[in-house]
Amino acid sequence: MLITNATLVTWERSNRVLSGWGIYIEDGKIADIGPDAELKTRHPNASLLDAHGQLVLPGNICAHTHFYGAFSRGMAIPGDAPANFSQILDKLWWPLDKSLTEEDVRYSALLCLVDAIKHGTTTLIDHHASPNFIDGSLDVIAETVEMAGVRAALCYEVTDRDGPEKAKAGIAENARFIAKAKSPLLGAAFGLHAALTLSNETLELCRAAVGENVGFHTHLSESKDDGLSVQKKAGMRPVQWLNKHGLLGSHSIAAHCIHVDENEMDILAENGTWVTHQPRSNMNNAVGVSPVEQMLSKGIKVCLGNDGFSNSMWEEWKAAYFLHKLSTGDPRRMDGYTVTEMAVYNNAALANSFFPVEVGILKTGVAADLMFVDYASPTPLSAGNLPWHIIFGFRDSMVTTTIVNGKILMKDRQLTTLDEKEIAAKSCELAAKTWKRYEEKF
Numbered sequence: 138m139l140i141t142n143a144t145l146v147t148w149e150r151s152n153r154v155l156s157g158w159g160i161y162i163e164d165g166k167i168a169d170i171g172p173d174a175e176l177k178t179r180h181p182n183a184s185l186l187d188a189h190g191q192l193v194l195p196g197n198i199c200a201h202t203h204f205y206g207a208f209s210r211g212m213a214i215p216g217d218a219p220a221n222f223s224q225i226l227d228k229l230w231w232p233l234d235k236s237l238t239e240e241d242v243r244y245s246a247l248l249c250l251v252d253a254i255k256h257g258t259t260t261l262i263d264h265h266a267s268p269n270f271i272d273g274s275l276d277v278i279a280e281t282v283e284m285a286g287v288r289a290a291l292c293y294e295v296t297d298r299d300g301p302e303k304a305k306a307g308i309a310e311n312a313r314f315i316a317k318a319k320s321p322l323l324g325a326a327f328g329l330h331a332a333l334t335l336s337n338e339t340l341e342l343c344r345a346a347v348g349e350n351v352g353f354h355t356h357l358s359e360s361k362d363d364g365l366s367v368q369k370k371a372g373m374r375p376v377q378w379l380n381k382h383g384l385l386g387s388h389s390i391a392a393h394c395i396h397v398d399e400n401e402m403d404i405l406a407e408n409g410t411w412v413t414h415q416p417r418s419n420m421n422n423a424v425g426v427s428p429v430e431q432m433l434s435k436g437i438k439v440c441l442g443n444d445g446f447s448n449s450m451w452e453e454w455k456a457a458y459f460l461h462k463l464s465t466g467d468p469r470r471m472d473g474y475t476v477t478e479m480a481v482y483n484n485a486a487l488a489n490s491f492f493p494v495e496v497g498i499l500k501t502g503v504a505a506d507l508m509f510v511d512y513a514s515p516t517p518l519s520a521g522n523l524p525w526h527i528i529f530g531f532r533d534s535m536v537t538t539t540i541v542n543g544k545i546l547m548k549d550r551q552l553t554t555l556d557e558k559e560i561a562a563k564s565c566e567l568a569a570k571t572w573k574r575y576e577e578k579f
């Protein structure tokens with residue numbers, strides 16, 4: 138397939154915006170890239186896909202999400218509204234994840250995958266919980282990912298909150314899935330909930346369950362509860378504790394890292410742990426502001442996730458851009474390049490640690506994971522000012538076509554692999570029952 142009549146945004150380290158260029162795709166990869174006329178000469182028999190002058194960019198990547206939270210939209214929390222993070226877990230997430238059945242897990246994932254394709258998000262790193270359907274839950278999600286045609290790295294969150302048997306089932310689910318998840322679209326990590334719900338003993342079991350080269354994906358100091366909990370059970374800080382158990386390092390992801398001190402940041406920098414930033418979630422939960430710029434300046438690889446919010450990653454770009462300005466009272470903070478560093482370059486590097494092909498950049502030899510953006514720029518657009526066009530100009534609705542592994546998943550806003558209406562209708566039916574089971578837990 139030859140994409141013609143495009144304006145390419147390459148997201149190379151020295152980013153380029155190239156008008157009148159095209160991309161030739163073969164076997165799921167970008168096989169050639171260049172001016173239209175040259176490509177047409179070199180590949181005369183290719184089937185043509187006219188981009189009609191739209192921007193063509195590498196698909197967006199989400200570094201931390203929760204498909205299982207999809208049914209929470211519009212759900213009422215009984216009684217008084219949660220007043221802090223621990224009450225949000227107690228009243229919202231834990232009774233909800235316990236209400237999920239196999240079908241709920243399937244349709245929650247499908248809803249998120251529809252949303253991802255519509256918003257040009259082509260790679261997602263998910264963190265799953267369904268305590269009453271643990272064994273095989275990652276297979277169900279994996280099936281939906283392959284059906285949708287996007288890339289996703291999956292894990293199951295191990296926790297002690299539901300007793301040792303469920304913790305062991307979570308460990309087994311991770312180990313089983315890690316051993317089998319080997320496809321261009323599927324990756325795996327070992328999921329841990331958070332320091333506040335894990336014991337020394339369980340962490341030892343987790344570490345022993347998989348090989349040294351397996352990464353762990355955990356929440357870390359999202360609220361102050363992790364710090365208080367680890368101080369009590371181990372007399373140290375959460376980063377020191379996880380590090381002592383061998384759970385951090387260049388394959389592992391620590392989501393949030395809001396309440397981390399200088400020494401903890403130094404440890405994360407030293408051992409190369411990936412950190413993910415989810416500003417919309419942090420604002421919604423009122424848990425604080427992650428010291429993202431400080432971490433980046435220490436060399437920590439901070440990425441951008443959505444924590445289960447909409448899969449339009451540009452919304453997360455915008456939240457990051459505005460939040461740090463407001464919280465520091467300094468409009469110079471968190472500029473467009475810093476957002477790009479997280480959302481583009483670090484997210485791509487993280488995704489590349491999970492999949493056998495390179496993503497997140499336009500050049501020959503990498504995966505053809507692309508989106509078309511219908512953005513008729515009203516002011517001059519260049520590689521240098523593109524981040525500000527994205528933050529102030531790009532809208533969800535501008536994504537018209539999404540391609541992963543060379544396969545078209547949405548063309549001119551029509552999904553090709555998933556039936557959006559059927560998925561929404563079935564999800565409505567299932568969610569009503571899930572909400573009922575959830576309410577019965579109070």
Ligand SMILES: [Zn+2]
Pocket residue numbers: 201202203264356392444
């Ligand atoms: Zn999360």
